[in-house]
Amino acid sequence: MALIVQKYGGTSVANPERIRNLARRVARFKAMGHQIVVVVSAMSGETNRLIALAKEIMPEPDPRELDVMVSTGEQVTIGMTALALMELGIKAKSYTGAQVKILTDDAFTKARILNIDEHNLKADLDAGYVCVVAGFQGMDANGNITTLGRGGSDTTGVALAAALNADECQIYTDVDGVYTTDPRVVPEARRLDKITFEEMLELASQGSKVLQIRSVEFAGKYKVKLRVLSSFEDEGDGTLITFEDEGNNMEDPIISGIAFNRDEAKITVLGVPDTPGIAYQILGPIAEANVDVDMIIQNTGADGTTDFTFTVHKNEMNKALSILRDKVQSNIKAREIVGDDKVVKVAIVGVGMKSHVGVASQMFRTLAEEGINIQMISTSEIKIAVVIDEKYMELAVRVLHKAFELEAA
Numbered sequence: 001m002a003l004i005v006q007k008y009g010g011t012s013v014a015n016p017e018r019i020r021n022l023a024r025r026v027a028r029f030k031a032m033g034h035q036i037v038v039v040v041s042a043m044s045g046e047t048n049r050l051i052a053l054a055k056e057i058m059p060e061p062d063p064r065e066l067d068v069m070v071s072t073g074e075q076v077t078i079g080m081t082a083l084a085l086m087e088l089g090i091k092a093k094s095y096t097g098a099q100v101k102i103l104t105d106d107a108f109t110k111a112r113i114l115n116i117d118e119h120n121l122k123a124d125l126d127a128g129y130v131c132v133v134a135g136f137q138g139m140d141a142n143g144n145i146t147t148l149g150r151g152g153s154d155t156t157g158v159a160l161a162a163a164l165n166a167d168e169c170q171i172y173t174d175v176d177g178v179y180t181t182d183p184r185v186v187p188e189a190r191r192l193d194k195i196t197f198e199e200m201l202e203l204a205s206q207g208s209k210v211l212q213i214r215s216v217e218f219a220g221k222y223k224v225k226l227r228v229l230s231s232f233e234d235e236g237d238g239t240l241i242t243f244e245d246e247g248n249n250m251e252d253p254i255i256s257g258i259a260f261n262r263d264e265a266k267i268t269v270l271g272v273p274d275t276p277g278i279a280y281q282i283l284g285p286i287a288e289a290n291v292d293v294d295m296i297i298q299n300t301g302a303d304g305t306t307d308f309t310f311t312v313h314k315n316e317m318n319k320a321l322s323i324l325r326d327k328v329q330s331n332i333k334a335r336e337i338v339g340d341d342k343v344v345k346v347a348i349v350g351v352g353m354k355s356h357v358g359v360a361s362q363m364f365r366t367l368a369e370e371g372i373n374i375q376m377i378s379t380s381e382i383k384i385a386v387v388i389d390e391k392y393m394e395l396a397v398r399v400l401h402k403a404f405e406l407e408a409a
């Protein structure tokens with residue numbers, strides 16, 4: 001007997017028929033004698049619909065009230081899922097985040113899980129229930145409803161698996177695993193049988209939408225065995241997220257995947273006097289406003305001034321620009337502050353880079369041959385990311401996929 005957490009995304013609960021399907025799968029696992037915790041997202045499109053509703057009332061919705069609204073999507077699907085299980089004669093009970101006692105901080109709309117009380121769930125599992133938990137939501141110390149950021153149900157699933165010491169966390173989605181890149185962009189993209197946790201983390205942080213990045217961080221930290229599977233196929237082992245020391249070998253490809261992110265915008269602060277503290281003066285107020293910064297580049301010119309470029313989420317570009325123009329500009333005396341949201345980030349990821357040289361030059365040559373200009377570069381041990389003009393995104397991903405021989409064998 002194993003304890004398995006199964007997380008189902010929005011497309012897997014999109015309508016009653018799919019929920020019945022999900023229930024039949026859970027029933028099969030239950031019949032094998034396993035204990036099952038099901039985590040569900042809202043029906044696909046529902047969270048977007050709720051956010052749009054809120055914005056009709058208040059263009060920049062108050063985050064606490066927004067969380068009250070958007071968390072309802074998952075409350076509907078847990079009830080429906082529990083009902084579908086009951087219809088199959090299975091004992092089932094739904095739980096909101098607060099009912100489980102998923103304690104988070106109070107950063108509404110992007111809260112972090114602080115603690116999970118596993119007692120209620122454990123008792124119900126032992127009594128033969130399937131526990132159906134609402135993804136994406138929790139409760140702060142004052143009892144306020146919080147949500148974990150878009151795609152947060154993955155994190156709920158992994159966090160529950162960690163708290164319950166589950167044998168496996170299965171993420172059921174509309175694709176049958178993790179691919180070398182998005183098959184909608186490159187039809188030759190191939191499913192990976194396994195990928196290391198480090199690579200998955202980079203892919204997720206570079207824009208792959210298969211798993212929410214926090215869920216991967218969580219899985220790494222608590223060594224949760226994580227598998228991505230299709231909820232539309234009964235066969236197939238999906239993609240297993242492994243730890244680097246586990247059975248990977250020299251034959252593994254240098255590059256495992258290519259991610260891209262259309263959500264970033266570039267902000268450049270031009271002609272700032274090159275003095276100590278400039279980076280802090282620019283980025284301090286940005287961080288204080290809770291705006292996440294991704295890439296950062298600073299380059300000092302011969303004239304003693306420096307250009308400072310960084311990227312933020314597209315939605316936060318205007319906020320960041322006004323902070324710089326209203327609060328920072330008078331101190332740093334930049335020549336100009338410009339924003340550009342017509343950019344994308346493309347990244348190649350692979351643990352094989354650690355032991356191979358020339359990966360970066362191969363990437364840059366491949367892009368140069370297509371006349372694609374690189375605006376920013378950032379690297380880690382297992383990743384090379386570039387920012388380019390958005391109009392070249394699909395071309396860049398396609399030629400890189402080919403250059404690194406990621407197509408189906």
Ligand code: ASP
Nearest residue numbers: 041047136150151152153
């Ligand atoms: N329903 C939430 C969202 O759309 C959480 C999730 O699906 O994971 O972002």
Ligand code: MG
Nearest residue numbers: 009010041151
């Ligand atoms: Mg999702």
